[in-house]
Amino acid sequence: MFGIMFKQIFITLICFSFLFLATACQAEKEVVIPPHAYVSVEESPETFKKNNEDIKQYWSFDDNPLNIGSLGVTFYKLRFPSDNYATVTFTYPNVPSFTIQNVSSTSGFYSHDRPERGIESSAVRFFIENAQGSYGVTKKDAYVAMQKLFKQLEEQDWLDDHRIDDPRISIQDSYTYGTSENVADDFVNYQYPLTFNQFKKLPSLQTWSLRHGTDVFLTVDMQYNFEEEIGSYVYMVSLDFRSEENYINSYISYDNPNDTMESLFTKAYPDLPTSRLYAETQALEIGLDIQQNQPDYTLPIVLERTGIDTSKFISIDPYKITYEEFIERKKAGEDMTPYYENQPKAKPEITSQVQGRCPAGQPCSKSGYWFTLAKADSRSYFRQGETMPDYPNNNWGEVIWQFEGKKG
Numbered sequence: 001m002f003g004i005m006f007k008q009i010f011i012t013l014i015c016f017s018f019l020f021l022a023t024a025c026q027a028e029k030e031v032v033i034p035p036h037a038y039v040s041v042e043e044s045p046e047t048f049k050k051n052n053e054d055i056k057q058y059w060s061f062d063d064n065p066l067n068i069g070s071l072g073v074t075f076y077k078l079r080f081p082s083d084n085y086a087t088v089t090f091t092y093p094n095v096p097s098f099t100i101q102n103v104s105s106t107s108g109f110y111s112h113d114r115p116e117r118g119i120e121s122s123a124v125r126f127f128i129e130n131a132q133g134s135y136g137v138t139k140k141d142a143y144v145a146m147q148k149l150f151k152q153l154e155e156q157d158w159l160d161d162h163r164i165d166d167p168r169i170s171i172q173d174s175y176t177y178g179t180s181e182n183v184a185d186d187f188v189n190y191q192y193p194l195t196f197n198q199f200k201k202l203p204s205l206q207t208w209s210l211r212h213g214t215d216v217f218l219t220v221d222m223q224y225n226f227e228e229e230i231g232s233y234v235y236m237v238s239l240d241f242r243s244e245e246n247y248i249n250s251y252i253s254y255d256n257p258n259d260t261m262e263s264l265f266t267k268a269y270p271d272l273p274t275s276r277l278y279a280e281t282q283a284l285e286i287g288l289d290i291q292q293n294q295p296d297y298t299l300p301i302v303l304e305r306t307g308i309d310t311s312k313f314i315s316i317d318p319y320k321i322t323y324e325e326f327i328e329r330k331k332a333g334e335d336m337t338p339y340y341e342n343q344p345k346a347k348p349e350i351t352s353q354v355q356g357r358c359p360a361g362q363p364c365s366k367s368g369y370w371f372t373l374a375k376a377d378s379r380s381y382f383r384q385g386e387t388m389p390d391y392p393n394n395n396w397g398e399v400i401w402q403f404e405g406k407k408g
Contacts, residue, residue, distance in 0.1 A: 037078050037106065039122055040091040045074045045110055052078070058086070077107040088124055092241060095212045096156040100239070102126045102135070113387060120243045128235040136232030143199045146222065149237070150190055153210060153218075160189045161209040161217060164313050165251075165275035167283045168294035176288060179203070183282045190220065214300055217247040244301050260363050260385040262305040273314045273340065277326055280318040290318055305362070315341045360390035360399035374399040 035055045043051070045061060052059060055078075062075045080086045085104055091097040108122035130141045160171070169177055171189045175198060178188035188194075190208040208220040221238040245261060251272070252264040280290050298311040316326065316339045330336050358365055360372075364382040371379040375391045382388065388401045 034084055034101070035080060035086045037086055037088045037103070038091075039078075039088060039106055039108070039124070045076060048076060055086075072112055074110045074112070075107070076109070077105065079105045085127065088126075090122065090124055090239075090241070092212075092216050095216050098124075098152075098239070100124055100126050102129055104236070120246045121241070123238055123240045125236060125238045128237065134232075135234055136227065136230040137235060139200050139233060140196065142222075142224065142233065142235045143194075143196050145235075146199070146237075147194070149220075150208075154191065156212075158190075158210045158212050158218065160191055161211040162294070162296065163209065164296055164310055165272050165279065167276065167279040167288075168291045168315075169283055169288055170291060173283070173288045176286065177283055180282075180286050182286055185279065185282075211297075214297055215244045217242045217244070244299060248299060248302060258367065258384045262302070262363070265302055266306050266308065269308055270314070273316050274323065274326065276313075277316045277318055277321075278323040281323040284318055284322075292317065312342045317341060357403070358388050358401045360388050360401065362388055364388055364401075366403065369404045370401040371404055372399050372401045379404065 035058060037055060037058075038051045039048070040051075049056070049059075049061075058080055059076060059078045062077075064072055064075065078086070078088075080103065082104070085102045087099065087101050088103045088106055089097055089099045090106075103124055103126045106122065106124045109120060111120055127135045128137055128142050128145045129135050130137045160174075162168075166185075166187070167177065171192050174187070174189035175192050175194070177183055178186055179201065186203065186205070186207050187209050188206070190210055202222075204224055206222045208222075210218045210220065212218070219238075219240040219242075221240070222235065223238075224233050224235040226233050248261060248265060252261065252268050254264065283290060292315070296311050296313040298309055302308050302310055321329075321339055326336060326339065358370070364370070364384055364386045367382065367384045369379055369381050370388070372391075382401075388399075390399050
């Protein structure tokens, strides 16, 4: 389901026509030195500008408030002309850097409420070119380029991102599932050994989802179009990197300023098994097997802040009941608890909410007045979800905020 949402967002972002490239593809490419951009999530907008000062004519920044009480976000964009696409070196914590050529644009955003996270989301879009340096390519050219990209990712220890609402199927079955007309999802395990004949049958927009450990997430989108004027295909690839928190936010929706990631995920968590049941029901209908012992993985932020261990995800056995049957009987008021597996015995609680204590760097558990013994005259009002301040090198030690009350 998330795959459909992301596909719509991706198509919206690609606000250009491939026909725009037709003239450029026909002409001989001049030998020029492309601009080189450096993008890192471990930096502020100021550092980003400093690192890319020599190409400032290509970048733009836009400051926007998120909501009342928020410091807002800064969106950045680098856009390069079609006759001089750029080389971009992209770095992420604990992940080998990427150097990408033929980049048409890169964009992302920085949250001022969470400066320690740096740029939380960054997208790099580039075109596949052939051996002659033309962007009008054959499907064979594209196949070779994508195989090279996937080999690089695999050598750098990227894994297939088995989402918590994805079906538990094998790598071999992922191609059948992701390319079936009867399935709503288009994700294929990037480690599936695609043959050229299979590659040729991929839809005009294909998605692969990856992760590095549990804190960096990458979506690879490949979009192509046949340009009759040049008699060739034009392929564009987008690499969308996201932080763990930004990834988790794809499952939840913020309705008011007091919403927090952990409270919303805790609320949404019981509904995620039905999303997986929907996907696995589709898999069974096209003749695939469900690997019920296939493990999930732990999202550290979720485990730390809510107590939910997503490696022990609640699953509904699709062999016992289909998605349609489950929804119908649930609406009728039947207790569906027996169909869940690995169900927590009790709803997890956030320690700081229960004890009225909140460590520095963590989100405020409830709106009101708080104080810490680590700093004199520290009593201040914080809204729920705001990050509690830290005072490093103080004489007290660890900064723990204590709740005093809702009134001044």
